[in-house]
Structures are given as structure tokens and as C-alpha cells.
Amino acid sequence: MSSVSRRTLFRGAAAAAVAVPAAGLVAQQASAGRLFNGQAAAGLSLKIVNNSGAYDNGSVHIYIVGNDGKNQCHVTPDGELKPVQMSDNGSDGYTDYAIPLTGNETTLSLPEMSGRIYVACGEKLKFKAVEADGGAALAYPAAWVESDPNYPIVHDCAEFTYKGGAMYCNTTxxxxxxxxxxxxLKGAKDQTTGTLKQGARAKIFESVRSVEAFSKLVIDDKRVIAPGHGIGAGLFADDYFAPYIDEVWAAYQSKDLKVTTNAGTFTGRVSGDKLSFTGPGEVSFGKPSTKDVLFCDGALAAPNDGTTGPVAAILGAAFNRTTLAATPDQPTTDPAAFYKGDITHHYAKAMHAATEDGKAYGFAFDDVAGFASYIEDSAATELKLTLTPFE
Incomplete structure (x- = not known):
């Protein structure tokens, strides 16, 4: 699974509208898995561990939803992969795909697919089967929207693609x-990521709340909304990054910006509203908006073409980490240089400061230079998802 396709997964999920089955549609783009036609298949051992300290096992509900390459689907408690159907909606208008915990450590079977593992605490999530392209799709939670039925529920998710014995996964x-x-993740090696430092959940809430421009993104003790979604909810300024974007544009009118990708080094200059590069290929970018920077989309969209896409990814990361104006050779690989200045991505900064390994998926191109909470194994034997302490 290429880095650009991983970014497609995260960017697509972030930009999805309320009623759009985001992860399912994005999983199709990842082209993972095969159609199981409702037949159970030998899957990967998936262990769910509840070390939250805040919710007992009976209050935690697991959902495994996504795409098998053709259909949007969900996994049953016994590891069966089933396509989403309109008839799955109950009398309340929502599906019940919840998988209960059987103890502090629950072992499940994960079939080949691409999708998300949702964790809901306190009450069940409300997934709704909706008609789409002559079939059924799934409307996913959009907890940054106050009118969404899942807004009151404490929940989160991890993302994955499992295919051909290989697992690609992240906390997001x-x-x-x-x-x-x-x-x-166990397999050819033993890896972990995403673990928060002791007391870091509260520290994240406190850190984001302490920055005035970001403070409205903190929703009680339930969640912190990413600033891109905050724009749509009226909780974050749509011109927040404008001064920094102007600074970048001014800097490279008179000097070169060099971006090195697997294809080689691209050399760019700003002229008017365009940042244009020569090198292994000619690529150019319009002047991005704050929304483009936060979603790594629009003017910074990264097609999976081997030229424009990798350059866009590096630019997107440098904008979000606010290293672009000061560093004319990208990507920047020293985390000590990230998130400097008052105008920076304080949300992503708080996420990285909270994790034991310094890795997090705070924005869609956070895997540039290897700073995302992402792991993979081509010979996976076990995936473990742990609810770590809230305190």
C-alpha cells in the first residue's frame, strides 16, 4: 500500500460530508480485499484490550466496518464479513453492528478488508445504512457536527487495510x-504506536484549549475536533493560516524552494499565484487557503501520479508543521523544527507531544518523513488495539 494511497484514505475521511459513507468509499480507493459473499474466512487475530480505566467492558462497543473491494461491509462477532444491507436498519432507523467485549482482552477474527475499527464508550454508535448507487452504503459518524446522532457519544477509531497476509494500520x-x-502489530517484527504518555489525554485537551484560536475545538470532555472540521462548524477561522501562506509566497519569489521525492529533486519559484517546479517533471500549485492546508487538498491535492502527488504531500506537511517559509530544502526531518511560531497547527502539535514515540496522525500528510502513528507488516499474525488510560 503506497504512501499516497494511505494519504488518500486519511484525506478522504477528513473531507467527507455528514451523510457520505466516508471510510467505505475511501476504502474502495485503496482497492483492498476480495468479496467474501457473506462467507466467513480465516482472518487475522485481532485483540481488543480495555485498559481505559474509565469504562467497564460492558460499556465498550466495537465496530469493524469498511470495504471488501466491492461492497461496503461489516464484521460480525464471529469474524464473518457481511455486506451492508438496507434491511440492517432497525426500528430506530440505525444498524446494530456492535461487537461486545468478552473481558479485558477480547479476541476476534479480522477478515481481509479495508476500513476502520470504531470504539464507542458508554453507549452504542448509530450507523445508518443508506441507499447508494443501487445498493447500500453506510453513513459513518461525523462527531464534529453537532446535529450528528453520534455527537453526544465518546468514540474514536483506528484505520487499517488487511490483504494477502499484510497489515497496514494507524491510529488517527x-x-x-x-x-x-x-x-x-506482530508478524515479521513486533511493533507498537499511538500509546499516550500518562495523563496525556487531559494534556491534549488543555493544550488545545489554551490557544485562543483553537479553544472552541474542545468539546467538553468528549473530544477535540480537528481544525479543518472546525471551519465547517464555525469553530475555527477560515483564514487562520493566511499570514503564514503569504510569508511562504513572499519567501520563494526571490529564492528557490527545493523538494526532494523518490523521483528526484524539484526546484520551485513563486510567480503571482503559482508555485511552479521544474525537475523530474513540471508541476505547479495555486496559492492554498487555510482549508487547503488543513485538509491537504484543493490546491495541495496529491494525485497518485509519482510526480505532483509526492511534491504536494511534502508541501502539505511543511505548511502544517510551519517549516516551509524558513527551510528551502524540503522535507524537513528534524521534529525540533516543527510547529514553531504563534501561527502553527497547535492541534497536531498537541497530538505529537502526547504520544510516547512522538508519532501521531494529526493531519493527512503526517506520514511525510515518518512521523505518523502508522505501522505495517507484510506477514502479520496479530493486531492488538488497546484502549489506554483516560487519566
Whole structure:
């Protein structure tokens, strides 16, 4: 699974509208899995561990939803992969795909698919089957929207693609942060990521709340909404990054910006509203908006083409980390240089400061230079998702 396709997953999820089945549609783009036609298949061992200290096992509900390459689907408690159907909606208008915990450590079977593992605390999530393209799709929670039925519920998710014995997975804060989650992956090696430092959940809430421009993104003790979604909810200024974007544009009118990708080094200059590069290919970018920077989309969209896409990814990361104006050779790889100045991505800064390994998925291109809470294994034998302490 290429880095650009991973970014497509995260960017698509972040930009999805309320009623759009975001993860399912994005999972189709990842082209993962095969159609199981409702037949159970030998899957990967998935362990769910409740070390939250805040919710007992009976109050935690797990959902495994996504796409098998053709259909949007969900996983049953016994590991069966089933397509979403309109008839799955109950009398209340919502599906009940919840998988209960059987103890502090619950072992499940994860079939080949691409999607999300949702964790809901206190009450069940309200997933709704909706008609789409002559079939059924799934409307996912959009907890940054106050009118969404899942807004009152404490929940979060991890993302994954499992195919051909290979697992690609991450914890994500691209949309929001609520439940502290860690992932562990066993296979060719033993890896973990996403683990928060002791007391870090409260520290994240405190850090984001302390920055005036970001303070409205903190929703009680339920969640912190990513600033891109905050724009749509009227909680974050749509011109927040404008002074920094202007600074970048001014800096590279008179000097070169060099961006090195697997294809080689691209050399760019600003002329008017365009940042244009020569090198292995000719690529150019319009002047981005704050929304473009936060979603790594629009003027910074990254097609999976091997030229424009990788350059856009590096630019997106440098804008969000606010290293672009001061550093003419990108990508920047020293985390000590990230998130400097008053105008920076204080949300992503708080997420990275909170994790034991310094890695987090605070924005869609956070995997540039390897700073995302992402792990993979081509011969996976076990995936573990742990609810770590809230305190």
C-alpha cells in the first residue's frame, strides 16, 4: 500500500460530508480485499484490550466496518464479513453492528478488508445504512457536527487495510481525538504506536484549549475536533493560516524552494499565484487557503501520479508543521523544527507531544518523513488495539 494511497484514505475521511459513507468509499480507493459473499474466512487475530480505566467492558462497543473491494461491509462477532444491507436498519432507523467485549482482552477474527475499527464508550454508535448507487452504503459518524446522532457519544477509531497476509494500520486524529488508542502489530517484527504518555489525554485537551484560536475545538470532555472540521462548524477561522501562506509566497519569489521525492529533486519559484517546479517533471500549485492546508487538498491535492502527488504531500506537511517559509530544502526531518511560531497547527502539535514515540496522525500528510502513528507488516499474525488510560 503506497504512501499516497494511505494519504488518500486519511484525506478522504477528513473531507467527507455528514451523510457520505466516508471510510467505505475511501476504502474502495485503496482497492483492498476480495468479496467474501457473506462467507466467513480465516482472518487475522485481532485483540481488543480495555485498559481505559474509565469504562467497564460492558460499556465498550466495537465496530469493524469498511470495504471488501466491492461492497461496503461489516464484521460480525464471529469474524464473518457481511455486506451492508438496507434491511440492517432497525426500528430506530440505525444498524446494530456492535461487537461486545468478552473481558479485558477480547479476541476476534479480522477478515481481509479495508476500513476502520470504531470504539464507542458508554453507549452504542448509530450507523445508518443508506441507499447508494443501487445498493447500500453506510453513513459513518461525523462527531464534529453537532446535529450528528453520534455527537453526544465518546468514540474514536483506528484505520487499517488487511490483504494477502499484510497489515497496514494507524491510529488517527485527522478528524478528531477522543479515546486514547494504541495499536500493536506482530508478524515479521513486533511493533507498537499511538500509546499516550500518562495523563496525556487531559494534556491534549488543555493544550488545545489554551490557544485562543483553537479553544472552541474542545468539546467538553468528549473530544477535540480537528481544525479543518472546525471551519465547517464555525469553530475555527477560515483564514487562520493566511499570514503564514503569504510569508511562504513572499519567501520563494526571490529564492528557490527545493523538494526532494523518490523521483528526484524539484526546484520551485513563486510567480503571482503559482508555485511552479521544474525537475523530474513540471508541476505547479495555486496559492492554498487555510482549508487547503488543513485538509491537504484543493490546491495541495496529491494525485497518485509519482510526480505532483509526492511534491504536494511534502508541501502539505511543511505548511502544517510551519517549516516551509524558513527551510528551502524540503522535507524537513528534524521534529525540533516543527510547529514553531504563534501561527502553527497547535492541534497536531498537541497530538505529537502526547504520544510516547512522538508519532501521531494529526493531519493527512503526517506520514511525510515518518512521523505518523502508522505501522505495517507484510506477514502479520496479530493486531492488538488497546484502549489506554483516560487519566
Amino acid at each position: 486524529m485527522v478528524d478528531m481525538f477522543s479515546v486514547p488508542l494504541a495499536i500493536g
